[in-house]
Amino acid sequence: MIPSLTGVHFLITYGCSAECAHCFVWGSPDRTAAMTANQVDGFLDEIAALDQITDVCADGGEAFEEYDVFLHFLRRATVLGLSASALTNASWVESREQAAERIAELMSAGLGNLGISTDQWHQEHVPVERVDLLLEVCEEAGLGTARMESTLEGVMFRGRAAEKLAADMPTRPPESFTECPHESLGAPGRVHLDCHGFLHLCQGLTLGPGPMADAIARFDPQTHPIVRPLLEGGPHALGRLAAERGFELAPGYVDACHLCYRAREFLRPEFPDLLAPDEMYGP
Ligand code: SF4
Secondary structure (H helix, E strand, O other): OOOOEEEEEEEEEEEEEOOOOOOOOOOOOOOEEEOHHHHHHHHHHHHHHOOOOOEEEEEOHHHHHHHHHHHHHHHHHOOOOOOEEEEOOOOOOOOHHHHHHHHHHHHHEEEEEEEEEEEHHHHOOOHHHHHHHHHHHHHHHEEEEEEEEOOOOHHOOOOHHHHHHHOOOEEOOHHHOEEEEEOOOOOOOHHHHHOOEEEEEOOOEEOOOOHHHHHHHOOOOOOOOHHHHHHHHHHHHHHHHHHOOOOOOOEEEEOOOHHHHHHHHHOOOOOOOOOOOHHHHHO
């Protein structure tokens, strides 16, 4: 059971208009795995039946790439009394009028807040002027926003960041990473849900297979084979677990996520339902 759980982020699609070097879900225009409207209905009904979730968020990938499903998600979530927010990279913004029209439609569907990603990596794919324009349009419409800007210091070196950005970074020995610095793995407040039905504690680390209610009811951090070592000794403990099975620990890793991700990649064949899906682990 997870009494602390009140939020679910819907990964509406793994596809994205951008392909940022620091993306930890490997978002890309080449990705096609996405939720259907029917799936959204089913997932939201499961969430309502849990009777503990208050907040949902449309996430990705880039949710606006599947605009009709995203709009449907907002409408259904609102009918069910859930508070709904979303994240975007603003790549879809073409003009002030078009952005204002979409924001009005989304707000009337129930959108309560919009996070807008922009940083040096996003700006290689999305002109910052689109972000600035969208922020202005949202302010005029009265929609709450958050401008989300990562710096190199804020990058978590998992997913594509582990492949593209880690090579030239300073490292520390594996023994220094004795806790997960970002997620409350023992008592999560929110999880991510993807089109395969996986509930992610961290991207690529799942509660396990089965319908949502079963996966949540079954979850025990003290017996989950990946969460337990992470809670007991952080990524270093997970690296040692992997090393017992043949994983070669490197002399150094950039951060805790870098070691965790490398160990999880190695352990995937043994835990295919807990370290999934493929989208979280490769191009
Ligand atoms: S990759 Fe590992 S260390 Fe990083 S946030 Fe996720 S679970 Fe925690």
